Amino acid sequence: MTLQTWIDLVYLLAAIGFILALKGLSSPKQARNGNLLGAAAAAVAVAFTFLNPEVRAHTLNLVLTLVAMLVGAVIAVPAARRVKMTAMPQMVAIFNGVGGGAAALVSIVVFLIAAPGKPAVYRIAEVLFGVLVGCVSFSGSAIAFAKLQELMTGRPITYPAQQVINAVFAVAIVALAIGTLVTGSVPLLVATAVLSLVLGVIFVLPIGGADVPVLISLLNSFTGLAVAASGFTLNNNLLIIAGTLVGASGMLLTRMMSKAMGRSLANVLFSAFGSVVTATGGADGLGETRPVKAGTPEDIGVLLAYARKVVIIPGYGLAVAQAQHTARELADLLMERGVEVFYAIHPVAGRMPGHMNVLLAEANVPYDELKEMDEANPEMATADVALVIGANDTVNPAAKNTPGSPIYGMPIINADEAEHIVFLKRSMRPGFAGIDNELLFDEKTTLLFGDAKDTLSKLVAAVKDA
Amino acid sequence: MSTGILEFLTIFVLAAFVGNEVIGRVPSILHTPLMSGSNAIHGIVLVGTILVMGSAHGAVQITLAFLAVILATLNIVGGFVVTDRMLEMFKAKPAERVPKAGVGDDATGGAK
Numbered sequence: 178m179t180l181q182t183w184i185d186l187v188y189l190l191a192a193i194g195f196i197l198a199l200k201g202l203s204s205p206k207q208a209r210n211g212n213l214l215g216a217a218a219a220a221v222a223v224a225f226t227f228l229n230p231e232v233r234a235h236t237l238n239l240v241l242t243l244v245a246m247l248v249g250a251v252i253a254v255p256a257a258r259r260v261k262m263t264a265m266p267q268m269v270a271i272f273n274g275v276g277g278g279a280a281a282l283v284s285i286v287v288f289l290i291a292a293p294g295k296p297a298v299y300r301i302a303e304v305l306f307g308v309l310v311g312c313v314s315f316s317g318s319a320i321a322f323a324k325l326q327e328l329m330t331g332r333p334i335t336y337p338a339q340q341v342i343n344a345v346f347a348v349a350i351v352a353l354a355i356g357t358l359v360t361g362s363v364p365l366l367v368a369t370a371v372l373s374l375v376l377g378v379i380f381v382l383p384i385g386g387a388d389v390p391v392l393i394s395l396l397n398s399f400t401g402l403a404v405a406a407s408g409f410t411l412n413n414n415l416l417i418i419a420g421t422l423v424g425a426s427g428m429l430l431t432r433m434m435s436k437a438m439g440r441s442l443a444n445v446l447f448s449a450f451g452s453v454v455t456a457t458g459g460a461d462g463l464g465e466t467r468p469v470k471a472g473t474p475e476d477i478g479v480l481l482a483y484a485r486k487v488v489i490i491p492g493y494g495l496a497v498a499q500a501q502h503t504a505r506e507l508a509d510l511l512m513e514r515g516v517e518v519f520y521a522i523h524p525v526a527g528r529m530p531g532h533m534n535v536l537l538a539e540a541n542v543p544y545d546e547l548k549e550m551d552e553a554n555p556e557m558a559t560a561d562v563a564l565v566i567g568a569n570d571t572v573n574p575a576a577k578n579t580p581g582s583p584i585y586g587m588p589i590i591n592a593d594e595a596e597h598i599v600f601l602k603r604s605m606r607p608g609f610a611g612i613d614n615e616l617l618f619d620e621k622t623t624l625l626f627g628d629a630k631d632t633l634s635k636l637v638a639a640v641k642d643a
Numbered sequence: 644m645s646t647g648i649l650e651f652l653t654i655f656v657l658a659a660f661v662g663n664e665v666i667g668r669v670p671s672i673l674h675t676p677l678m679s680g681s682n683a684i685h686g687i688v689l690v691g692t693i694l695v696m697g698s699a700h701g702a703v704q705i706t707l708a709f710l711a712v713i714l715a716t717l718n719i720v721g722g723f724v725v726t727d728r729m730l731e732m733f734k735a736k737p738a739e740r741v742p743k744a745g746v747g748d749d750a751t752g753g754a755k
Contacts, residue, residue, distance in 0.1 A: 188690075195684050196665060202677045203669045209730040212680050216723040219687055223719075226690045232697035238705065242696045245709050246689075249716025257724035268725055269679045276685050276718035282711035283691045289704050290695075299648060397682050404688045405658075409651055416691050417651055418658045423685040425662030430669075430677065437671070524671045531674030538732040549671055 180228060187225040188415035194218025195419050199426060205544055222415055262539045263496045266390060266529040267325040273397050274318025280403035280420075281311025281370065287410045288366055295361040300410070305354050307406030308366065309373045314399040316377030321389050321396065324381075325528060331386025339383060346376050380446075387570065388445045390529035391434045395442075398427025430530075437524035439576070439586035469605070472623035474632060477599055478639020480623075481507075484561035486517040488553065490590055491537065493527050494567015494603065498629035501540035504566060507637050508546070514640075519546050521553035521590050523571035554591050563595035567602070567629050573614045584612055598622040601632050676729045683722025689715035 194214050201211015226232060233239055253272075260268045284307030291300070323329045336342075350372050357365040384392050401423030408416025435442045481487055489508060495501055508518045520542065526533040534547055548556075557563065565572055572592040575582040592598050598621050605617070616622060625632050669677050692715045696708040 191687070195687070196661060198684065199662075199665045199677075199681060202673055202680050203666070205670075205673060205730075205733045208673060208676060208680075208733065209727065212676070212683075212723065212726045212730055215680065215684055216727070219684075219689075219719055219723070222687060222690055223693070226693050229694065229697065232693055234697060238696050238699060238708075241705065241709050242693055242712055245696075245712035246716045249713045250720045253717045253721035254724055257721040257728065260725065262729070265675060265679070265725070265729070268721070269675075269682055272679075272686070272718050272721045272725070273682050275714040276682070276688060276722075279688045279692055279711045279715035279718060280685075282707050282714070283688060283695050286695045286699055286704050286707050286711065289707075290698055290700070394678055397678060397685075401681070401685045404685045404691070405655060407688060407691045409648075409655075411691050411694055412651070413691060413694070414651075414654055415687060417654050419684050419687045421655050421658035422662040422665070423681045425659040426666040426681055427678075429663050429666060430674065430681075433671075434674070522672070524674070529675055529678065531671055531676070531678075534672040535675045535729050535732065538729075538734070541732075541734070544672060544733055547672060 180230070184225050184228055185414065188222055188413070191218040191222035192415055192418040194221075195422060199422060262536050263499075263528075264326075265532065265535060266393060266527075267322050269397070269529070270318045270322040270325060270393050273393065273400050274315045274322065277311045277314025277318065277396070277400040277403050279311075280400065280407045281308050281315060281373075283407040284308045284311065284403075284410055285366065285370065287407075289363065292361070292363050298358060301358050301361055303406055303409040304366070305357060305369065307403050307410060308370050309350065309354065310399050310406065311403035312370050312373035313377040313380065314396045314403060316374040317381045317396050317399075318377075318393070320378055320381040321393055324386055324389055331389070333385040334382040339379075343379055346372065346379060350376060384446065387525075388438075390525065390532075391431060391438070391442070391445050393529065394427055394431040394434055395446075398424050398431060401425075401427055434525065434530050437530065437588065439584075439588055469617055470620070470623050472599070472625055474625060474635035475639045475642075477623065477625060478636050479643045480597060480599070481511060481516070481562060481564070481636065482514060482640045482643035484511075484516055486556075486560045487511055487562045487564055488557065488560045488592075488595065489518065489520045490563060490565045490568050490572055490592055491520060491522070491526060491533055492566065492568025492571060493532075494569075494601075495629055496527060496533070496536045496567070498567065498603075498631075500566065500628075500630035500633050501536050501542070503630050503633040503637065505537070505540045505542050507633055507640065508542075510637060510640050519548050519553070519556075521550065521557075522547050523550050523568070523590050524588075526568060526571055550588060550590055557591040557594040560595040562597045562599060563592040565592055565598065565600045566633070569602075569614055570612065572616060573612065574616055575612060575614070578615075582612060592616065593619065593621075596621070600624045601629050602626060603628065673733075676726055676733075679722060679726045679729065683719060683726055686715060686719025686722050689719050691715075 198211045198215030201207040284304045288304045353369040401420045405420030574593045576584045576587040576589045692711040699705045699708040
């Protein structure tokens with residue numbers, strides 16, 4: 178067997194490792210081992226790549242490769258170690274974006290190397306696909322990061338003639354791509370790359386903050402496809418398999434997530450969510466003046482302490498206040514008193530799907546106390562108290578009753594069915610989607626204003642006294 | 644070009660089906676780690692960047708390839724580390740808490 182055959186064999190094993198890694202992620206017990214297996218597979222594949230004679234042909238290039246890897250690792254490890262769990266969506270967006278950028282660069286460099294002679298048309302097509310999708314993923318992820326990190330507004334950004342401008346860009350890219358395909362010209366490819374970067378930006382700008390998680394999952398899938406395209410360009414099976422795995426699974430995940438929000442993917446990406454939000458924006462002002470029932474921690478403490486069943490519905494507000502530990506303290510205290518307590522988790526609670534589970538896991542809440550929406554909803558009618566901590570849109574009955582509402586059709590946790598509803602809120606500000614919540618004005622509802630962590634500590638004290 | 648494009652397409656199509664199958668049953672509690680885990684997997688583009696650097700000539704190509712290796716390393720290292728950190732936190736109900744609940748049960752069903 179030649180050296181290349183051995184390397185290819187190792188790549189095959191690595192591909193199997195990746196498949197098993199993804200498979201492991203379907204159960205919390207095996208997930209960590211699955212991920213470690215994936216990491217090991219990647220490490221072995223990278224190590225064997227250095228056996229390739231071409232990689233070792235030029236000492237300068239080899240040294241530069243090692244330096245670049247060192248630089249990358251030195252930046253990545255502390256960033257990944259230190260990032261707060263609340264900032265996880267941004268982190269995933271960045272790592273995803275750089276992957277897309279790397280794939281685009283691979284395709285560009287391969288094209289540059291082959292440029293003197295005109296490569297076959299299908300070769301150019303592979304390069305174009307990698308460049309286009311990789312660049313969109315890179316700049317799109319950058320904007321998604323800026324939105325999540327609140328470096329820019331999370332509201333959809335719209336401007337006049339947006340659709341027309343986007344269409345012009347799309348046509349321009351198609352024209353440039355065809356030009357590159359026919360001529361094999363380097364400047365045309367570079368122009369395609371630049372326009373693709375712009376396309377990524379204008380594609381993401383009109384997508385509202387609440388939809389960014391779906392977007393990240395889609396961009397993740399894009400990067401996968403860009404990597405697969407680099408695999409075609411390099412005749413490398415491992416890249417094709419790994420990229421396609423991620424591309425396909427990411428697409429499925431994206432669809433599952435849009436479904437959890439009760440909307441089609443096209444609706445998430447292209448609907449003018451912003452215009453509807455501004456339409457209800459006027460109603461917010463009216464809402465503020467309507468009477469709400471505000472309670473004291475002592476009242477609510479007694480209510481909780483003598484309840485039989487309490488459902489905690491956490492939202493991103495809980496995470497912002499870093500109150501997940503105090504929430505667990507309250508839950509444990511209630512459980513010690515014999516109250517039945519569980520957490521009802523909406524699939525899109527937090528800033529990315531499953532985000533809330535990660536945040537609560539960080540606070541050592543065992544995952545068997547977390548119930549998914551479908552499992553929690555049948556129990557809501559028998560709950561004495563629905564304790565909504567920093568959530569809003571995910572319990573908004575408008576999703577069920579108000580056909581005109583932007584979130585109409587989104588499955589929600591039926592907090593409104595519980596006997597009492599307690600909202601822990603910082604203010605009357607509407608949720609991430611910017612929509613007023615009728616449930617706040619319901620007569621079963623009591624509001625506790627203030628920082629979630631503060632309020633929860635007061636509740637803990639009140640329950641102890643009760 | 645020892646292998647034909649058709650063979651690569653075959654691999655592509657089969658991998659797409661596997662990708663769809665393999666995450667079909669992931670519970671929504673694991674969606675975040677799944678996203679970040681699959682994110683790490685496409686970081687394997689690092690292999691591609693290393694190969695490209697091997698055959699890069701001249702300042703432009705080498706600079707672009709250098710950048711590509713850095714970006715890919717960020718992706719793969721950061722992706723796996725962050726996923727591991729997340730998964731480390733997912734724990735089942737710890738053993739000591741189960742007996743605690745059991746004690747409560749005994750108290751009510753003391754006749755047993």
